[in-house]
Amino acid sequence: MDENGRLIIDVVDNGGQWTHREWRVLRHLGVNTQIIDNTTPVENLRDLDGLLLSGGAARVGLSGELGNCAAYLELEVPILGICAGHQFMARYYGGDAREAPEPEFGAMKINLNGDGGILYRGTPESQVVWESHNDEVHIMPDDFFITASSSSCEVQSMENNDATRFGLQFHPEVNDSEYGAEMMGNFVEHCRFKLEG
Secondary structure, three states, X not given: OOOOXXXXXXXXXXXXXXXXXXXXXXXXXXXXXXXXXXXXXXXXXXXXXXXXXXEEOXXXXXXXXXXXXXXXXXXXXXXXXXXXXXXXXXXXXXXXXXXXXXXXEEEEEEEEOOOOOHHHOOOOOEXXXXXEEEEEEEEOOOOEEEEEEEOOOOOOEEEEXXXXXXXXXXXXXXXXXXXXXXXXXXXXXXXXXXXXX
């Protein structure tokens, strides 16, 4: 936390079109946040309470060319990966991603698996999210479970068993994701819980 009691959660810029929107949502939620380049050395990071890996250009989640994101995933703070960040996270932990048989762009209905895990607290079992992806996770990493699926993408989101790693295929930071603000808020509150717990 900073000197004003605000959580410190930074956004890693992987070249996604909505990185600034992710930063804005966190700021609106009262977080001390800044956007950092994905080549920032780990030793130059602030004393973080959480981290967000942004989306990126097409194929970047498959190429593994996300700067120092692998090193960031070694940090002992909750981390949320969005779109390419989600795909990179899955591959880093031993899963895999591929070109999607049915790429998704625009509004898509997802359905939660069980209660959907931590990010979906207080949101309905079925909801509309905003998609913008050509690639998708198709092999889950060990110690992760699927938290939501759609008709054309089984792994819309995932969470690890330790509740420290979260991945979303879609973009919660845009207004078109019905409960995206709640998901981002749930991530922030979980970072607070982990810090205080």
